[in-house]
Amino acid sequence: GENVEQHPSTLSVQEGDSAVIKCTYSDSASNYFPWYKQELGKGPQLIIDIRSNVGEKKDQRIAVTLNKTAKHFSLHITETQPEDSAVYFCAASYYVLTFGGGTRLMVKP
């Protein structure tokens, strides 16, 4: 089955700095790669996704990149704000989503 590894597990940045979270996946058949944000006491919420036929996608301060050959994908958050503080999950799938272990992002004001 699919195995997704996510790094780092914790990330602390100053407000205004950029944050980068990286994931690798094992199954070359995976073709869908979403990213989720989970705030305290809530379920994960989809923030951006990318499909295998696209190398990069951007939505305001958030961007994702995908390298199919190397089987890795990344989330980039620019101009971080305190409200970006949360746990972020990457995931990969062909049939069902397999999640990475999560990254706890802390943005210091």
Added chain:
Amino acid sequence: EADIYQTPRYLVIGTGKKITLECSQTMGHDKMYWYQQDPGMELHLIHYSYGVNSTEKGDLSSESTVSRIRTEHFPLTLESARPSHTSQYLCASSPSGTGGARNYGYTFGSGTRLTVV
């Protein structure tokens, strides 16, 4: 408003009790899922369904069972709760893929935090 609902939000129950965690969605999604989230954050798939009368076990071995009699409803049952079942349980749903896309993003409920004492 289209959404996915989980009840109860919190549950404290004694060992050996039978419990059912409820999950309902109003989005007409065919696919539904149950994930267990441990204190270390990781999400583990325990059950999923591709439609009515379809259920499959996920990667994480679980002593729970599920049913899918109606599209909108996907309850999870523990016949005999144990302290090892203490965890956060998250339900999610997604539409079926069309046009060659097998997957779409999942919509998650707010979760049920279960404590077995």
